[in-house]
Amino acid sequence: MTQRAFRLDHFLPYLLNQAAERTGSKFEQVYRDTYGLTRTRWRVISHLGTLGDMTAAAISRSSHTEKTKVSRAVAALEAEGLVLRVPSTVDRRTELLQLTDAGRSLFVSLSAEADRFDQELRTALGTDIAARLEQTLRQLAVDALPKLPDK
Amino acid sequence: MTQRAFRLDHFLPYLLNQAAERTGSKFEQVYRDTYGLTRTRWRVISHLGTLGDMTAAAISRSSHTEKTKVSRAVAALEAEGLVLRVPSTVDRRTELLQLTDAGRSLFVSLSAEADRFDQELRTALGTDIAARLEQTLRQLAVDALPKLPDK
DNA sequence: ATTGAAATGTTGCATATGCAACGGATAACC
DNA sequence: GGTTATCCGTTGCATATGCAACATTTCAAT
16 A cells, blocks of 8 residues: 655646746736736736627636626726627627727737737747647646546 | 737636636535635645645745735634644744644545545546646746746 | 526625734844 | 844735625526
């Protein structure tokens, strides 16, 4: 019974969390200090910027973010004049969200910085390793994860 | 001026966050539902379990967790009788934290589940890919990240 | 048609979090 | 030695978050 001892620093969920936290908070400095955005607000902006106009529920599903978190971020962004709500005529429960001119202009500059940051990351890791990382992460993020171990 | 458009779903910090969030919340079900632990409490337990007795500040540094977050987790764990504080005689600012018998027993069962979860993850990804992922994540989590792009 | 189930977005409330400030203790420095 | 800076752990407070509940609207089933 050579029982391999549990090692936190080899536990993938922990390593994923650490890597995400460090990388994310590093880039967070950009949109926080320079643009006064929170993470969820940046997430909403970047969704609208890259995926086009969409509803809050769609953003919530696409980003696996609590719908109430999205709702509050949208409210703030609307108050700041960065996002516009267009009530749908077909489904009166929903409203389509779209960037205002100010919102789009913010997205353009911020996404340029994001691109640069991403490039630096990939260069530091090595482009081939970064590409493999991206593929594996997408698998973890999107595809089905293993079921929880049955006890 | 073929400007490559920013794509959120190719942005490494975003993918890292998504993968970490999904993986982490999946395993969180285990320690939350079965053992009533929060993520930070599990983090403290697993640090003490794998790295031995240490101070709150050491846990904070090792896990890149706010010291106030650690402080509160420790207070809760102490109240639940899972962690013991041993004031240091040499440095009277610090207190060494250690698992009680109950705490160690909890760690033993929980780390066994963590091992199983990790194994399932690695099997799902493929063991070689998982090993490469681990190495890359450690690099991102521990090593220096690229400086923020100069504007 | 009608009834029941599900989706959308918001709010209330309890809890979690981040940040600054604090008291106490040690370290650094001159 | 004495002064200053730094470290440890805690607390106060403002904000963020998660979860349940809600009103409204659409969808499903019969």
